Amino acid sequence: MTKLKEAQDWVREDWEENSKPVDEKTEILFLIEEFGEVAEMIRKIDGNKNRKKVKIDLEKEIGDLLVCLASIANRHHVDLEKAFLKTKRKIQKRHQKGY
Numbered sequence: 001m002t003k004l005k006e007a008q009d010w011v012r013e014d015w016e017e018n019s020k021p022v023d024e025k026t027e028i029l030f031l032i033e034e035f036g037e038v039a040e041m042i043r044k045i046d047g048n049k050n051r052k053k054v055k056i057d058l059e060k061e062i063g064d065l066l067v068c069l070a071s072i073a074n075r076h077h078v079d080l081e082k083a084f085l086k087t088k089r090k091i092q093k094r095h096q097k098g099y
């Protein structure tokens with residue numbers, strides 16, 4: 001679980017050192033844009049003869065999406081690891097109840 005925190009910290013530090021600040025709306029638009037690129041790669045996998053390359057591209061786009069999400073979490077001081085663990089517990093409770 002430490003790795004998720006390290007990733008979030010890296011995004012924060014890298015943005016502070018190397019990126020021009022963007023407003024929240026732009027940040028959300030980047031997230032949506034990357035989400036669309038993930039969807040595009042998934043669509044391309046189906047029936048594509050060059051699946052291996054598309055899967056590599058999918059991995060790259062999921063990485064982009066994760067960085068955008070970390071940036072939004074940083075803006076709002078949300079700890080991604082804590083957020084993930086809360087959701088994990090919620091899902092586990094749901095499964096214990098037999099939903």
Ligand SMILES: [Mg+2]
Binds near residue numbers: 034060064
């Ligand atoms: Mg991308």
